[in-house]
Amino acid sequence: MDNYPLNVGLRGVKVADTKVSFIDGEKGILIYRGYRIEELAERSSFMETAYLLLNGELPDPMQLEDFDKQVRAVRELPEYLYACLKSLPNNADPMDVLQAAVPLLAMHDPDLKRETRAANVRMAIKLIARLPVVTAAWERIRNGMEPLPADGNLPHAANFLWQLTGKKPSEEMAHDLDVCLILHADHTFNASTFACREVCSTRAHMYASVAAGVGALSGGLHGGANTRVMGMLLELESEKDIAQWVRNRIDQGERIMGMGHAVYKTMDPRARYLKEMASRLGKSTGQEKWDRLSKSLEEAAVAEFDRRGKTEIRPNVDFYSAPVYHMMGIPRDLFTPIFAISRIAGWCSHVIEEKFAEAQEKPALYRPQAEYVGNYCGLIGCVYEPIEARA
Numbered sequence: 001m002d003n004y005p006l007n008v009g010l011r012g013v014k015v016a017d018t019k020v021s022f023i024d025g026e027k028g029i030l031i032y033r034g035y036r037i038e039e040l041a042e043r044s045s046f047m048e049t050a051y052l053l054l055n056g057e058l059p060d061p062m063q064l065e066d067f068d069k070q071v072r073a074v075r076e077l078p079e080y081l082y083a084c085l086k087s088l089p090n091n092a093d094p095m096d097v098l099q100a101a102v103p104l105l106a107m108h109d110p111d112l113k114r115e116t117r118a119a120n121v122r123m124a125i126k127l128i129a130r131l132p133v134v135t136a137a138w139e140r141i142r143n144g145m146e147p148l149p150a151d152g153n154l155p156h157a158a159n160f161l162w163q164l165t166g167k168k169p170s171e172e173m174a175h176d177l178d179v180c181l182i183l184h185a186d187h188t189f190n191a192s193t194f195a196c197r198e199v200c201s202t203r204a205h206m207y208a209s210v211a212a213g214v215g216a217l218s219g220g221l222h223g224g225a226n227t228r229v230m231g232m233l234l235e236l237e238s239e240k241d242i243a244q245w246v247r248n249r250i251d252q253g254e255r256i257m258g259m260g261h262a263v264y265k266t267m268d269p270r271a272r273y274l275k276e277m278a279s280r281l282g283k284s285t286g287q288e289k290w291d292r293l294s295k296s297l298e299e300a301a302v303a304e305f306d307r308r309g310k311t312e313i314r315p316n317v318d319f320y321s322a323p324v325y326h327m328m329g330i331p332r333d334l335f336t337p338i339f340a341i342s343r344i345a346g347w348c349s350h351v352i353e354e355k356f357a358e359a360q361e362k363p364a365l366y367r368p369q370a371e372y373v374g375n376y377c378g379l380i381g382c383v384y385e386p387i388e389a390r391a
């Protein structure tokens with residue numbers, strides 16, 4: 001134990017085995033259940049990828065059809081959840097709303113206390129179906145509109161865009177969002193997945209575990225980075241000298257959001273894919289400005305990091321997802337909920353793996369140790385002075 005590094009965020013410490021996904025941080029490779037994400041982004045769909053993550057193998061056509069039907073069948077939210085959403089202050093952060101909605105959904109689920117794999121997969125299906133519906137409903141409610149019912153004829157990403165905007169999206173737009181969902185669906189033991197697994201290791205249920213994941217994802221160093229990337233791009237709209245802006249920001253101890261990664265020491269493979277999508281969307285939507293600005297920022301930041309000897313800090317998934325979502329017309333504070341709408345597939349797969357010890361001998365409670373560095377008077381303990389004597 002003494003050889004373990006302390007207080008460095010568990011970097012390099014292996015805490016469990018997993019069969020769900022794999023990263024080669026040096027080479028910039030991400031694999032879900034054996035499949036490269038580039039291959040899945042090109043050829044799969046989010047529904048198929050979610051099935052793969054949950055079940056460990058690709059579905060046959062009947063299995064995929066059945067899975068897709070199951071997801072579509074449970075999109076509707078319980079009535080009380082709409083009432084709860086309507087009672088919230090309009091300025092509530094959508095990630096807080098999403099996190100609050102997860103245990104509210106638990107209260108309605110007859111599978112909650114069923115400790116079988118099948119029941120947990122059913123809960124996963126309900127969460128995959130409903131997180132987008134909650135996000136879309138909140139967007140409408142906070143803008144004084146009624147939530148829209150799901151459209152049973154629309155596939156997952158297209159239905160989300162419809163429930164969000166009230167407009168049927170183009171096939172290209174729905175496909176691009178679907179690809180984004182594939183790319184964000186899992187990422188080994190990232191902070192939010194670890195949070196889910198840690199909570200479920202106590203034998204807490206699926207929803208309690210996922211609520212922890214949503215909370216962890218909201219932070220600026222994790223999923224919350226994408227909204228902050230957009231903040232930087234908006235700030236840079238009128239900036240003449242991006243290189244100087246980057247230098248000042250780093251000198252002031254601030255971070256360039258969407259850059260750097262705890263595991264990747266080269267460009268994140270998801271960012272590579274999203275960079276191309278941003279270029280394409282810039283052209284097709286007539287918003288090339290955002291694509292140009294992102295690339296200029298990347299160039300300036302990479303040059304500055306290189307100059308400072310930090311050659312491994314490169315764009316991560318959040319860097320190019322921000323201009324992509326912006327060009328899709330999605331409000332900035334919904335970028336992180338969209339990350340959650342995708343990552344829910346990975347979270348649930350990891351919860352199931354943890355709960356049913358699918359990659360280890362038996363389930364075990366996470367309980368790390370800490371080095372005590374606080375006040376210490378020996379094992380006998382410090383002398384307790386009555387309050388009157390402490391004046």
Ligand SMILES: CC(C)(COP(=O)(O)OP(=O)(O)OC[C@H]1O[C@@H](n2cnc3c(N)ncnc32)[C@H](O)[C@@H]1OP(=O)(O)O)[C@@H](O)C(=O)NCCC(=O)NCCS
Nearest residue numbers: 220221222225254255256257258259260261262316317318
């Ligand atoms: C993700 C992240 C926390 C990973 O960090 P890490 O490599 O594990 O380790 P640290 O946070 O300790 O960073 C190491 C050094 O690089 C610097 N650094 C890392 N990312 C940086 C960034 N995006 N901008 C400026 N400096 C950065 C740190 O300031 C630190 O410098 P120091 O050694 O002089 O103190 C970090 O890169 C970051 O904060 N990125 C921005 C937020 C982000 O995009 N998060 C989404 C991740 S998918």
